[in-house]
Amino acid sequence: MTETQNALIRLKHHIAEEIIGQDVLVERMLIGLLADGHILVEGAPGLAKTRAINVLSHSIEGDFHRVQFTPDLLPADLTGTEIYRPQQGTFEFQKGPLFHNLILADEINRSPAKVQAALLEAMAERQITVGQSTYKLPSLFMVMATQNPIEQEGTYPLPEAQLDRFLLQVQVDYPNAEHEKTILRLVRAEARQSEQILKKSFEPITQATLFEARNDVLDLHLAEPLEDYLLQIILATRKPKAYGNDLANWLQYGASPRASIALDRCARAKAWLSQRDYVAPEDIQEMAFDVLRHRLILSYEAEANGMTTDDVIKELISRIPVP
Numbered sequence: 001m002t003e004t005q006n007a008l009i010r011l012k013h014h015i016a017e018e019i020i021g022q023d024v025l026v027e028r029m030l031i032g033l034l035a036d037g038h039i040l041v042e043g044a045p046g047l048a049k050t051r052a053i054n055v056l057s058h059s060i061e062g063d064f065h066r067v068q069f070t071p072d073l074l075p076a077d078l079t080g081t082e083i084y085r086p087q088q089g090t091f092e093f094q095k096g097p098l099f100h101n102l103i104l105a106d107e108i109n110r111s112p113a114k115v116q117a118a119l120l121e122a123m124a125e126r127q128i129t130v131g132q133s134t135y136k137l138p139s140l141f142m143v144m145a146t147q148n149p150i151e152q153e154g155t156y157p158l159p160e161a162q163l164d165r166f167l168l169q170v171q172v173d174y175p176n177a178e179h180e181k182t183i184l185r186l187v188r189a190e191a192r193q194s195e196q197i198l199k200k201s202f203e204p205i206t207q208a209t210l211f212e213a214r215n216d217v218l219d220l221h222l223a224e225p226l227e228d229y230l231l232q233i234i235l236a237t238r239k240p241k242a243y244g245n246d247l248a249n250w251l252q253y254g255a256s257p258r259a260s261i262a263l264d265r266c267a268r269a270k271a272w273l274s275q276r277d278y279v280a281p282e283d284i285q286e287m288a289f290d291v292l293r294h295r296l297i298l299s300y301e302a303e304a305n306g307m308t309t310d311d312v313i314k315e316l317i318s319r320i321p322v323p
Contacts, residue, residue: 001275002216004209004212004213004216005213005216005272005275007205007209007213008030008034008205008209008213008273009273009275010202011030011059011060011202011205012026012027012030012273014059014202015029015030015052015055015056015059018051018052018055019048019051019052019055020048020175020179020182020183020186021175021176021179021180021182021183022047022048022052022172022175024170024172025041025048025049025052025170025172026052027270027273028168028170028290029052029053029056029144029170030269030273031168031266031269031270031273031287032142032144032167032168033056033060033142033210034210034213034214034217034265034269034272034273035167035214035217035262035265035266035268035269036142036214036265037142037166037167037168037262037265037266038123038142038143038144038145038165038166038167039142039143039144039145039166039167039168039169039170040108040145040146040147040158040163040166040168040169040170040294041053041144041145041146041147041169041170041172042146042147042148042149042169042170042171042172043146043148043149043171043172043173044148044149044172044174045148047172047173047174047175048172049146049172050104050106050146053102053104053144053146054066054104056102056144057102057104058204059202059204059205060101060102060140060204060205060207060210061204061205061206061207062100062101062102062138062140062207063100063101063102063138064100064101064102064103064104065097065100065102065103065104066103066104066106067097067103067104067105067106068106068107069105069106069107069108069109069110069111069115070110070111071110071111071112073111073115074115075114075115075117075118076096077096077097077115078096078097078098078115078118078119078122079096079098079118079122079128079130080093080094080095080096080098080099080128080130080135081093081094081096081130082094082130082131093130093133093135095135096128098119098122098128098137099128099135099137099138100138101138101140101141101142101207102140102142102144103141103142103143103144104144104145104146105119105143105144105145105146106145106146107146107147107148108145108146108147108158109147109155109156109157109158110155110156111156112156113156113159116156116158116159116162117159117162119143119162119165120161120162120165122137122141122143123143123165123166124165126141139207139211140207140210140211143166145166160253160297163294163295164256164258164294164295165258166294167262167265167266167291168262168266168290168291169290169293169294170290171293213272216272217265217268217269217272218265218268220268220271220272220277220278220279221277221278221279222264222267222268222278222279223278223279223323225323226279226280226281226284226323227264228323229281229284229320229322229323230260230263230264230267230284231260232320233263233284233288233292233316233317233320234254234255234259234260234263234292235254236254236316236319236320237251237254237255237259237292237295237296237316238254238255239254240254240316243316243319243320244319247312247315247316247319249299249301249302250298250299250301250302250307250312251296251297251298251299251302251312252297252298252299253296253297254295254296255291255292255295255296256295258295259291259292259295262291263284263287263288263291263292266287266290266291267279267283267284267287268283270283270286270287271283281322281323285317288313288317289310289313289314292309292313293308293309293310293313294309296309296312296313298312
């Protein structure tokens with residue numbers, strides 16, 4: 001294990017100690033960092049989505065900013081705006097919260113489409129254009145958004161173009177009984193400010209270490225047959241008829257080339273975090289769900305039958321032969 005790899009493994013264990021029973025979420029956040037992408041976290045209220053992202057932000061060297069998305073939020077509240085300075089008789093650009101390294105977009109679907117659209121250029125091109133000027137965002141830039149799926153009133157569904165900018169959509173489930181008992185004890189101890197649960201000191205991971213880790217992930221070995229297998233999964237979402245008429249009836253639109261890039265980088269990152277120097281078929285299969293579930297558009301027939309994108313992805317994986 002390299003020193004860089006050891007640093008990220010320690011970061012993973014540190015976050016897991018703070019966020020009980022959400023190991024998948026913790027791993028996916030680190031994969032998002034290593035793959036240089038953005039994450040959409042979806043789950044019922046009270047499952048530590050925001051807490052997990054807060055813990056991650058304090059464990060990495062860089063600026064963190066939380067934006068509470070509300071119906072009255074404006075695009076300029078994210079990007080920034082030009083302010084007139086009467087003393088100089090000129091306009092000066094006042095940077096918005098998107099100019100930080102880590103952005104928490106809390107309850108992103110509570111704001112209308114015009115506000116969500118303000119994130120498109122930032123997430124895809126790492127820059128913001130205001131008027132006739134374009135401003136570069138930091139080298140380390142990651143948007144982590146949360147949304148609650150069960151709350152429909154007062155929400156605005158994310159458009160397909162916005163969803164495609166997210167590297168992963170992570171679904172957070174309830175913890176099991178053992179983990180929830182640990183959570184109860186931890187919360188009681190925190191309420192008493194017990195000496196037994198004082199947070200362990202953790203030295204934040206530097207940006208240089210993170211960038212080095214990203215290069216290591218890109219250099220990880222991916223055999224050509226597995227690369228073809230990865231592409232077959234993506235292509236099957238666009239031409240599902242080759243794998244069955246039922247799949248063709250279920251899918252209305254498939255995944256874009258962004259999905260191919262995302263699945264490649266995420267599979268490598270998962271293998272690297274598992275302390276392997278090669279990508280296995282299991283890495284591709286497991287990451288396919290988080291990479292594809294928000295990129296596929298189901299047909300009316302599939303929705304009428306109560307199918308989800310996860311059901312379709314599972315069926316696709318079962319029908320595509322593994323090399």
